[in-house]
Amino acid sequence: MTATAPTGGRIEIAGLTKRFRGFSAVEDLSFDVEPGRITGFLGPNGAGKTTTLRMVLGLVRPTSGYATIGGYRYGELERPLSTVGAALEATNFHPGRSGRDHLRVLADAASIPTARVDELLELTGIPAAARKRAGAYSMGMRQRLGLAAALLGDPQVLVLDEPTNGLDPEGIRWLRGFLRRLSDEGKTILVSSHLLREVEATVDDVVIIANGRLVQAGTMADLRGTAGALVRTSDAEALAGALRVADVTSSPGEEPDTLVAETTDLRLVGDVALRAGLPVYGLEPRSTDLEQLYFSLTEGTNRNEGAQSAADQQVPHQPAPDQDPGAASAEEVSS
């Protein structure tokens, strides 16, 4: 079966597993990435993000399970470059070649007009820098060049591995707006990161993995959720007692005279306080501390701590500079 991705461009990952000599890098992973949304793919170092993305892009063969783009495995796509664009690592440009020449080589190989190269350099904000040798680029500029390369074929699906790495806050803000415009056009965008903080304002959906396994998938809004009601009163202990009578559990807040009631019904908390004759100085929904949640979901699972990952040492993360960045050809070296 050979085809371009049908409309939609949804990424589907089902039972995806990769073992390297018995070591389970990715284990029975299943989730979908929807068009028109930005999905954050999160997990600590060594969680298996890059291996998963490489399987999506046909660069690593799954031990079992599958990943499809618009219903097709990468190798089945007729025009991969115009179906999915990928930026796996922003370091692998030919150092002596200018950024513009780098894109031109890729464009020529894919019969894409040079005008598209210049258009993308404008879009990614590096038209002037693109004439300098890529070896002199900052990490942020390499990220932008990688993004431009991924977009050459105007793909429906964009897969970006740690695109915020090396970006300053201004760069992260720029990337957010850039990706938002693309997702508003209906593109499917999958962005990996080991830092929830760096992508939380960018992504609509989130998939969190640890030790190669799924630990959480859903919308960012669901992840934020509402943990309870934070109330400030004159006698927190007395209010806790009154709430207990109303079947509402509570715990002391971080500040004196505050309580966190385990309900999203602020009115109920206010009414209970009124009936108990206690003043309410503050009452607000308390949403989840995302940083804390992410930490508790992934705590102690950094498999690359203290050592460079085996993947970094053994696997070329990206095709050679002259190759089509979307065209999968390399197979893993150790399996």
Ligand SMILES: Nc1ncnc2c1ncn2[C@@H]1O[C@H](COP(=O)(O)OP(=O)(O)OP(=O)(O)O)[C@@H](O)[C@H]1O
């Ligand atoms: N070719 C390989 N041979 C052996 N082990 C590998 C190989 N590729 C990856 N691994 C191991 O699989 C695990 C997952 O690695 P992967 O690079 O996918 O994680 P990651 O979540 O992308 O982490 P990072 O953010 O550090 O890149 C790591 O422990 C890594 O060392």
